Amino acid sequence: MPIEFTPWPEDFARAYREKGYWRGESLTQILRGRCAIDPDAVALICGDRQISYAEFDARSSQLAENLARRGIKAGDAALVQLPNVAEFYIAFFALLKMGVAPINALFSHNRLEMTAYAEQIEPTLLIGSAEHALFLDGAYAEALTKSFPMLRLVAIHGTTAYAENLALLTEPGDEAFGFNQESSAPDQVAFFQLSGGSTGVPKLIPRTHxxxxxxxxxxxxxxxxxxxxxxxxxxxxxxxxxxxxxxxxxxxxxxxxxxxxxxxxxxxxxxxxxxxxxxxxxxxxxxxxxxxxxxxxxxxxxxxxxxxxxxxxxxxxxxxxxxxxxxxxxxxxxxxxxxxxxxxxxxxxxxxxxxxxxxxxxxxxxxxxxxxxxxxxxxxxxxxxxxxxxxxxxxxxxxxxxxxxxxxxxxxxxxxxxxxxxxxxxxxxxxxxKKDQINRGGEKFSAEEIENLLLTHEAVMDAALVSMPDSLMGEKSCAYIVANDDDLQALALRKYLRSLGVADFKLPDRFEFVGQLPVTAFGKIDKQTLRDRIQTKLNA
Incomplete structure (x- = not known):
């Protein structure tokens, strides 16, 4: 069965097709098209490996064949978590060829996120990496299988004692190679992406071919x-x-x-x-x-x-x-x-x-x-x-x-x-x-405005401005600074901002100098963590 999603209104869909944005093609055409033009060109370099388009296509089809033989079928969903290795793309195209919709979790995601994704899509397939702490042994995979009876197959990139080896599933086997299953329809869900919110478990974004x-x-x-x-x-x-x-x-x-x-x-x-x-x-x-x-x-x-x-x-x-x-x-x-x-x-x-x-x-x-x-x-x-x-x-x-x-x-x-x-x-x-604002006694301003000004200082490498609670003003601001000068002081930065003509209410009330700023799994500064840190410090 096709995976449900909110479609575009028919008049919009018709217009997008008429204008050539939507061509009725699957994402698998990306690989198929290049193989038809120059199959020997190098598609991927991963460490010492160089993989041509022909090999890329063959390995993804072989993986699709082996997964199909193990009961994975069109309309299923998969939970995938791999680091930056060639097998990420090989698995991605294999699943596209099968009509199986994956969530591609980030390698920094952990148990909480992975379990939440599984709850949302009820996967029949789990692909992970032995490099990740979750998959060093079979405990987490076993727990997922117990919680989600539809999970039929676990494949791990790397050698383990509890799961199939993903890399081996991409190797040509003794049985005849003959995968010819079609992908899901071009106007149907190809895979899921994750929203980039800074808090909570990301929402799932259904993307069509x-x-x-x-x-x-x-x-x-x-x-x-x-x-x-x-x-x-x-x-x-x-x-x-x-x-x-x-x-x-x-x-x-x-x-x-x-x-x-x-x-x-x-x-x-x-x-x-x-x-x-x-x-x-x-x-x-x-x-x-x-x-x-x-x-x-x-x-x-x-x-x-x-x-x-x-x-x-x-x-x-x-x-x-x-x-x-x-x-x-x-x-x-x-x-x-x-x-x-x-x-x-x-x-x-x-x-x-x-x-x-x-x-x-x-x-x-x-x-x-x-x-x-x-x-x-x-x-x-x-x-x-x-x-x-x-x-x-x-x-x-x-x-x-x-x-x-x-x-x-x-x-x-x-x-x-x-x-x-x-x-x-x-x-x-x-x-x-929209929510990244400081409301200092009713005076509101964008945190990013001050961050950008701080970054113009020659000694500031990175900066993040967050709100901190204040009994009188409601909120005050705290600037976290990554500096390349150990002698840089808060007073100097306040003077610098004043020299730029910044209104007094926008000047950070507090500065914290740190070695680096925490980031979310999506590479954005994790301001919630910074707010929690300053709250803890104020409480102490």
Whole structure:
């Protein structure tokens, strides 16, 4: 049975098909198409392994064959958790070929999240990694099997005593190879993504073949990918940004090569960039800051790197301006969401647009608007919550009617929760989150505004501003600072902000200097953890 999801209204679906956004093609066409053009081209580099498109296709089909023989069938769901290894993509395409919809959990997720995902999709298949603490032994897999009787098969990447070896399931067997099952229909759910909320278990985002394939194709076009493109996947492979914006799928669509990094550190990535002549990479702002610092220590130049994409969180203007000089490459800002909408600065944009905006929507039929608290559209340059709908933006989360009623308006626009300014020419500037505000005695301001100003100080590497409770004012603010100068003091930063003309009520009431900021599984600064820390400190 097809997996249920909230469909686009028929008049919208008809228009998206007529305009060629939806072509009636499955995501499996990405791999099939490249095999028809250049099967011997290198698709994946993972450690010492180089995997051609032909081998990639054959291994994913072999895995699909072996899973089918073990009772996994079209309409089933799978729970997948793998690190940045080639088997992630092999398993992804195998499941697409079978019509099995996976949740691709991040490797940083643990028992709470994994169990919650299983409760939502009731998987028949679990794919994990022996590198993860959950799967060092069979206890967790056994507990899941007891809780979810429909879970028929556990396959683990790595050798264990309790499960099938995933890598072996991709190897040609003694029996005749003959997998020919069709994927799910192009207008049906291909897989689930996870919402990027900072608290609670992420909601499930059902992505259809048609809507996601359009996002991949258009992203590859906007970013200028070619068969010569070599892309570094240093962020968690399942995340929407390195998967499709343009990500690995965009590179596969173009016929290029994806090089996998097990972590995004400059020590790991700079070596891979040099060794494999990588020309495009994607990171989040905190990682970009680390790369800049490493380059200043003499770890660069990275002669082949032409384009660095920054997404996942707002990039401060000051850091943005440092990238071309420090790393010797162009910057592209990417502002997107797993729910759909993706904005890019264009490769031919002027520097000011690239440094100060998060781009514009990639599709002519991406509808965006910024609205005030009453839901009324605000004018160009005014701050409002970003709402959007379009041919690759979902119309509802999976089995979440109550949440959907809040997350979507009556016209089907998705409420992103991002506070933005939309320029006259349609570029988006992210200024914060709707709930990421400080309310200091009735004076409200965006935390991100102050963070961006703090980041312009030469000694500040990273900054996060959070609210802390105050009996008189209701809330005050606390700035967490990662500095490259051990002598930096709160007084100096307050003076610096005053010198920029910042209103007194916006000045942080407290500063905490830390070695690094905690991040969520999606690479965003974990402000809830910071709020909890300052609350504990105040209580003490």
């Amino acid at each position: 048609e809507d996601y394939y359009y996002s991949v194709r258009r992203s590859a076009e906007v970013c200028g990918l070619t068969p010569q493109s070599r892309y570094l996947c240093a962020l968690p492979a399942p995340h929407n940004f390195p998967l499709s914006s343009p990500g690995a799928l965009g590179v596969f669509h173009a016929g290029g090569t994806v090089v996998l990094a097990r972590d995004p550190s400059p020590q790991t990535c700079f070596d891979l960039i040099r060794r494999h002549e990588i020309d495009i990479a994607a990171v989040v702002p905190p990682i970009a800051s680390l790369w800049i610092e490493a380059a200043a220590d003499g770890a660069a130049p990275l002669a082949t790197l032409k384009l660095l994409q920054i997404g996942g969180a707002r990039l401060g203007d000051a850091v943005a301006r440092r990238i071309p000089c420090a790393l010797g490459c162009r910057l592209q800002q990417v502002f997107g969401m797993a729910e759909g909408l993706v904005n890019y600065t264009r490769l031919d944009d002027d520097e000011e647009r690239i440094f100060t905006t998060q781009g514009r929507p990639m599709c002519p039929d991406d509808e965006i608007k910024a609205v005030n608290a009453e839901g009324e559209r605000v004018g160009p340059g005014e701050v409002g919550e970003l709402l959007t709908r379009g041919p690759y933006t979902i119309r509802g989360y999976y089995r979440s009617p109550e949440h959907n009623a809040r997350a979507f308006d009556a016209e089907g626009f998705y409420r992103t929760g991002d506070l933005v300014q939309i320029t006259e020419d349609g570029y988006v500037k992210v200024v914060g989150r």
